[in-house]
Amino acid sequence: MTGSRGPARWPALGRILSTIRRTRAGRRWGRVRDVELWQRSLGFAALGFLTLVPLLIVVSAANPVGGQGFAQWLGDGLGVSPAARAEIDRLFALPGEAWRTTTAFGLALLAVFGLSFGTVLQSGYERIWDLPPSRWWARWRHVLWLGALVAVLYLSAITSPWRESPARGFVTVAIGTLFFWWSQRLLLGGRVGWLALLPGAVATMVGLLGLRVFSRLVFSPLIASSAVTYGPFGTVLVIQSWLVGVGVVVFGGALAGRLVHDELARRAQPPAPGN
Template identity: 80%
Template structure:
C-alpha cells in the first residue's frame, strides 16, 4: 500500500491547481473557434491580397501557387494541384483594378483585429481604444512584406543558411506583432517565449504538411477535383490559426511558470523594499 505524506499531498494539490489554471487559460482563449475564424478570414481576405502581391514578383515564377506550395512544404505533385487553383501572375496583374486592391486592403485590416483580440485574451487585457486601429494597417503592411521576403528566399534544402535567416525573421515578426498589437502593455521579455513557440509550431506544421497534407492533396484532387485541394488548404489554414494563437498562449504559461519559480527562489528579494522603512 502506497503511503503519501502530507507534504506530498500538498504538492499534488498545488500541481492540480496549476493545471486547472492552465486549462482555464486554454478554455478562455477559445482556441478552436479562433482558429476557424482565422482560416475563414485568411481565405477570404489575406489570400486574395497575397495573390496580387505575389504576382508582382519579378522572377516570373508561378506566383501565389508557388508561394503556397513552398510554404506548405509539399511535393511537386501536390504543388501541381495547387497551381491549378490560381491564375498565373500575368493574368492576375491584367485583371486587378485599383478599387479591388483597395477593398482587399480594407478587408484585410480585419485580420489585425482578430490577431489583437486573440493576444489580448491570452494576456487577460481589455480591448484597446478605437484610435489604436492604425496598428492594424501597419501590421498588415509588415505582414505582407515579411511573407514576400520569406517567399523569395531559397527553401531549406537549397540553402540552410537562408532557412535559418527565415526562421529568425519569422520569430522577430511574431515578437514584434505581439508588442505592437498589444500597444506595449506587455514587456518584450514576456513576449519572447510566445514568439519562439509560434515559430517552432510553424516549423513542426511544415513537417506535418510534408508527411500528411502532401499525399492528401494528391489523393483528394483525384477523388473530389479542385474542391478536394481547397479543403486541404482550408484545413492547413485552421492549423496555422491554432499555432498562431496557441504559441503565444504557451509562451504566456511558460513565462508565468518561470516568474513563479523565480519568486519562490528569492523571496527575500521580493520583500526587500517593503522590509526597509523610510525608503
C-alpha cells in the same frame, strides 16, 4: 438498485474534476479553454482564406520573375511533395492576370478587408494576456502590421534562387521569430514587455516548423488524393485545413509563451516566510 447507485457516483466525479481544476495542469487547461483556441483558429482560417489570400495573390503577381510567387510560398509553407505542389500551382494558375485585371479600387478593398485579419489576431493576443481591447484610434497598428506581413511573405516568395539552401532556412526562422515577436508587441500596444513576449514568438516558430513536418506527412498525400477525387475543390479544402492548423499554432504559441512567462515569474518570486 441501479437507479440509486448512479446518482451517488456523480458527487465523487465532481470532486475529482474540482481537484483536477485546482492543480497547475488543470489551471493551464482552463486558460486554453478560456482563450477559445479552436474557435479563434477557425475564424483565423476563414478570414485568412477570404481576405488575406486574395491580397497576397495580387501582390505576388507583381513579381516580374514569373508571377508564381504565391503558389511557391504556399507550397513551401505546406512542405508538400512535388505532386502536391503541382496541384497547388494548378489551383493558382495564371496569377499574373490578377495584377493586370485588379483595379485600384479592388486592391484598396482587399486591403481594407485584410485589416480585419489583424483585428482577429489582436483580439486573440489581448485575450491571452487578459488585456482590455484597444481604443478605436489604435487601428493604425493593423495597417502597419498588414504591410509588414505582406512584405515578409512577398520577399519569401521571390527568393527562389536559394530556396532550399540551409542559409535560407536559418534566415526564414530568424525573420519569422522576429516578426511574431514584433507583432505581439505592436498589436498589444506595448502593454506587455519585450522579454515576456519572446517565449511566445519562439513557441510559434517551433510550432510552424512542426506543422510543416505534419503537412508533409499528412496534407501532402491528401492534396494529391483530394485533387483526383474532388478536383480543385479538394485542394482548397486541404489548404483551408492547413490554415486552421496555422491559427492553432499562432494562438497556441502565444498562449504557451504566456504560460512560460507566468511559470518563470512564479519561480522568481521569493518564498513566503515560514516556508
